[in-house]
Amino acid sequence: MPRRTLPLLFALALACDTSAPVDAGMDGGTDAGFDADLPDAGPRCTPATGLPDPLVCNGHAELCDRAFDAVAYPTAHNAMSSEEDGWIPPNQGRNLWHQLEDGVRGFMLDTYEQGGETLLCHSICPLGSRPLVDALLDLKTFMDCHPAEVITLILESYVDEATTAAAFEAAGLLPYLDEQPLDAPWPTLRAMIESGRRLVVFTQSSDVSLPWHHYAYAYGWDNPYSAMTAADFSCARGRGDTSNPVFILNHFLTAPVAMRSLAEMVNYDPVLGEHARRCQTETGQLPNFVTVDFYDVGDLFAVVDGLNGL
Numbered sequence: 001m002p003r004r005t006l007p008l009l010f011a012l013a014l015a016c017d018t019s020a021p022v023d024a025g026m027d028g029g030t031d032a033g034f035d036a037d038l039p040d041a042g043p044r045c046t047p048a049t050g051l052p053d054p055l056v057c058n059g060h061a062e063l064c065d066r067a068f069d070a071v072a073y074p075t076a077h078n079a080m081s082s083e084e085d086g087w088i089p090p091n092q093g094r095n096l097w098h099q100l101e102d103g104v105r106g107f108m109l110d111t112y113e114q115g116g117e118t119l120l121c122h123s124i125c126p127l128g129s130r131p132l133v134d135a136l137l138d139l140k141t142f143m144d145c146h147p148a149e150v151i152t153l154i155l156e157s158y159v160d161e162a163t164t165a166a167a168f169e170a171a172g173l174l175p176y177l178d179e180q181p182l183d184a185p186w187p188t189l190r191a192m193i194e195s196g197r198r199l200v201v202f203t204q205s206s207d208v209s210l211p212w213h214h215y216a217y218a219y220g221w222d223n224p225y226s227a228m229t230a231a232d233f234s235c236a237r238g239r240g241d242t243s244n245p246v247f248i249l250n251h252f253l254t255a256p257v258a259m260r261s262l263a264e265m266v267n268y269d270p271v272l273g274e275h276a277r278r279c280q281t282e283t284g285q286l287p288n289f290v291t292v293d294f295y296d297v298g299d300l301f302a303v304v305d306g307l308n309g310l
Contacts, residue, residue, distance in 0.1 A: 045145035057148055057189040058105060060310055064193075068186035068200065069245040072276075072307040073152060074300050075106030075291040077252050080120035080130060083260075087128030091258040091293045096135055100142045103301060105149065106289040109135070110156045111164065118159055118167055132164075136171035143176055143199065150189050154216060154248065154289065155203040161213060164203075173199060177212035182219065186245065202246075204239075220246030220288070223279065228255040230266050235279035242283060249287035251275055258293040267298025276303055 057064040063071055076099050078091035085095045094102065111118060111132055114125050121129035143151065157164060168174060176199040178192060192198040202216035221240030227233050233251065251272060253262040266272060276287050290304055 045141065047144040048147045051147050051193065055148060055190060055193065057193055058150055059103065060308070062310060063308065064190040065188050067188055068150065068192065069288060070186075070286065071189065071288065072286055072304045073105040073289055074103060074295060074304045075108065075152075075154075075248075075289040076104045076295050077108050077250070077291045077293050078110065078122055078258070079104070079107040080109050080135060081122050081128055081258075085128065085130065087122075089257045089259065090128070091122075091252075093260065093294055093296045097138050097142070099295070100139070100151075102296070104295055106152045106154065106291065108154045108156065108291060111159050113159045113163065118163055132167045133170045136167055136173055139199075140171050140173050140176075143173075148193050150192050150198045150200070152200040152202065152289065155201065155205075157203050157205050161205075161208055161210060164213065165210060168201075174212075177201060179211040180214060180219070216240065216246075216248070218244070220244045220248055222248035223250055225250040225252075225254075227251075227253055229253065230271055233266075233271075233275045235275075235282045242285070245285075246289075247279075247283065247285045247287050248289045248291060249276060249279055250291050252291065252293040260294050260297060263292065263294035263297045267292055267294065267300060269299045269303065272299055273303045273306065276307060280307070 054061060055064055058071070076092055079096055079099060081087040081091040082095045083090045083093045084098065092099065096107070099107070109120055110122050112121050112125060113119070114129070118132045119125055119129040120132050120135055139151070143149065155164070168177065175196060178197040178200045180186065180200070200214070201212055202214050202219065204216050206215050206217070208215050217240035221242050221244050222238045223236060224234050224238040230253070238250070251266065252258065253266055255262060272292070276290055279287055286307060290300065290307070292298070292300055
């Protein structure tokens with residue numbers, strides 16, 4: 001989640017990417033027929049009364065007995081920043097609720113405090129923001145309705161831990177939070193789902209003490225995030241130690257901001273698939289969080305299914 005601060009007028013000009021939205025027909029979700037011209041009806045689902053039988057984990061029974069760090073997850077970079085919610089410039093087409101419905105299971109989110117309120121925004125909050133607790137309430141609603149889904153948040157946080165914790169508590173998410181000891185093996189998706197502790201929270205801040213608030217680069221590592229062309233995509237270590245089991249694969253172009261036209265260049269096979277498979281071969285590690293801008297463009301879900309052997 002690169003933090004880039006741009007003058008307001010420059011950012012507005014760069015956001016004028018006139019590429020038409022793409023209906024990708026995402027196979028991971030329940031609302032692939034989204035029409036960008038229709039108003040958002042908001043979160044609507046019925047809370048579940050129990051687990052599905054037989055159990056299907058993150059959409060696939062084959063994933064249930066795999067450890068959390070042995071699964072690849074479709075991941076949205078700057079997930080809060082969407083065309084649908086009017087952010088300028090956006091990183092995604094669809095908002096957080098639709099991302100959840102479509103099958104995105106990893107979410108990179110930036111948090112700031114402005115005017116005494118904790119917000120999701122990306123450096124310049126007047127260009128797009130949303131109260132953190134509102135987004136977490138949507139997440140709580142989705143998790144209540146979909147009891148066999150394991151979800152991960154990767155926070156770039158510019159607020160303190162107590163402020164972050166207050167938002168999670170206000171949203172009613174504390175019972176869902178996974179608490180992973182640093183040196184212990186990750187549980188299987190089945191174990192996480194059956195325990196109810198199926199929301200993993202990583203943060204890029206090392207100033208953490210709560211057992212559910214995991215410092216991302218103690219548990220994982222990533223490749224460089226500053227690619228401007230497809231030739232810049234690397235499998236080298238960016239942050240964290242490559243001996244850590246969780247691998248965050250950054251696969252998005254920032255030239256100098258995200259644009260749908262840039263995603264159209266790199267979100268399809270062979271570019272996305274070759275980058276992910278090359279990094280798996282070079283590092284010997286499964287890319288766990290395959291992270292893109294404009295996930296609704298291209299082959300993210302198919303590439304992740306391939307990494308999972310589905």
